[in-house]
Amino acid sequence: MVLPIYNLIWMPAVLEAAGLKVAETPGWRSRGRAEMGTVRGVMCHHTATAAPGNMPTLKTLINGRSDLPGPLAQLGLGRDGTFYVIAAGRANHAGAGYWEGIKYGNSSFIGIEAENSGLANDPWPDIQMDAYHRGVAALLAHIGADAGKCCGHKEYALPKGRKPDPSFDMPTFRSSVAAFLSGKTPEPPIPAKDEQDRPTLRRGDSGALVAALQRALEIDDDGKFGPGTEKAVRAAQRKAGLVPDGIVGPKSWAALNPPLTASTSALASAPASGPAPQAQTVAMAALPVAGAASLPIADDANHPVVVRGGIAFGPGGQRFASRLSQGFYTLGLRPPPPGWGGHRRQACLVPLLALLPQHARTKADSKP
Numbered sequence: 387m388v389l390p391i392y393n394l395i396w397m398p399a400v401l402e403a404a405g406l407k408v409a410e411t412p413g414w415r416s417r418g419r420a421e422m423g424t425v426r427g428v429m430c431h432h433t434a435t436a437a438p439g440n441m442p443t444l445k446t447l448i449n450g451r452s453d454l455p456g457p458l459a460q461l462g463l464g465r466d467g468t469f470y471v472i473a474a475g476r477a478n479h480a481g482a483g484y485w486e487g488i489k490y491g492n493s494s495f496i497g498i499e500a501e502n503s504g505l506a507n508d509p510w511p512d513i514q515m516d517a518y519h520r521g522v523a524a525l526l527a528h529i530g531a532d533a534g535k536c537c538g539h540k541e542y543a544l545p546k547g548r549k550p551d552p553s554f555d556m557p558t559f560r561s562s563v564a565a566f567l568s569g570k571t572p573e574p575p576i577p578a579k580d581e582q583d584r585p586t587l588r589r590g591d592s593g594a595l596v597a598a599l600q601r602a603l604e605i606d607d608d609g610k611f612g613p614g615t616e617k618a619v620r621a622a623q624r625k626a627g628l629v630p631d632g633i634v635g636p637k638s639w640a641a642l643n644p645p646l647t648a649s650t651s652a653l654a655s656a657p658a659s660g661p662a663p664q665a666q667t668v669a670m671a672a673l674p675v676a677g678a679a680s681l682p683i684a685d686d687a688n689h690p691v692v693v694r695g696g697i698a699f700g701p702g703g704q705r706f707a708s709r710l711s712q713g714f715y716t717l718g719l720r721p722p723p724p725g726w727g728g729h730r731r732q733a734c735l736v737p738l739l740a741l742l743p744q745h746a747r748t749k750a751d752s753k754p
């Protein structure tokens with residue numbers, strides 16, 4: 387039997403292009419009650435389930451309930467802001483209702499079920515709400531609709547009062563969606579680093595700081611932030627009374643507070659991704675502030691490093707090198723050789739360029 391492929395197959399690409407995390411469920415392209423009609427808008431829901439976890443209702447949204455066959459939405463939105471792609475065809479999410487001249491909800495609206503109980507003790511994580519705004523804006527932009535074509539289930543459902551979801555204020559929600567549609571992009575909700583310069587870590591990151599985090603979580607410290615690490619972070623966050631979004635930002639760093647070794651401290655001001663530093667390190671490099679103020683250089687993976695105002699910045703604008711002593715900076719990830727302290731350490735400082743690998747030097751030399 388050849389399964390149909392329904393029309394909404396464009397959703398993941400559109401969401402990914404908006405910078406959102408997307409997880410496709412197996413078979414979603416052929417999942418649906420029928421083909422969609424003309425897609426006119428997006429309908430917001432919450433799952434009204436109190437279960438913990440990122441998207442505990444996913445199976446139900448795919449398969450349905452005893453009283454209502456699935457799929458129950460085209461998209462699920464996890465607490466960490468991941469969009470789960472459930473169906474490219476029609477879903478049973480709207481029921482009877484009316485919004486902006488539209489009365490056939492299931493064939494006209496893309497339904498998003500966001501994981502939330504709807505209760506006062508289940509605040510919406512910033513990262514989830516941010517993804518909700520961005521995702522709805524991206525979907526509306528794709529179908530050529532404005533923010534007015536985003537409705538809450540509670541606004542659409544008839545008779546009035548039939549549905550309470552979503553729990554948040556829809557006019558406020560629409561104004562945020564409108565801001566995204568007009569090209570205004572608010573700051574991401576989680577700061578990029580905490581006060582100790584520890585970068586916000588999330589799935590996909592790697593390096594010595596991830597390994598330090600893993601040791602604090604008492605899991606295998608392979609230095610790779612994958613699903614297992616994310617799961618352990620969520621569990622630790624729940625234990626600490628934080629929003630279990632699986633992302634290690636300032637609040638999670640403060641709660642976990644892993645002891646940092648010399649090398650991971652140095653890493654705290656370096657890019658979060660990239661290879662972990664080798665055990666037998668040593669190259670100490672330094673450069674005088676004066677004369678190097680705008681020198682373009684590169685690290686040994688050939689990532690450009692730019693020195694501005696006496697501080698070296700990595701490719702993402704992160705602080706890459708930390709201050710070692712007055713007028714000198716150590717290059718990124720390398721701790722000093724053991725026992726090389728005090729003025730002896732200073733004595734080993736040589737101009738930074740001399741210690742860079744040949745290819746990096748060539749690159750640097752070729753720049754004005």
Ligand SMILES: [Zn+2]
Pocket residue numbers: 430431432479539549551
């Ligand atoms: Zn609903």
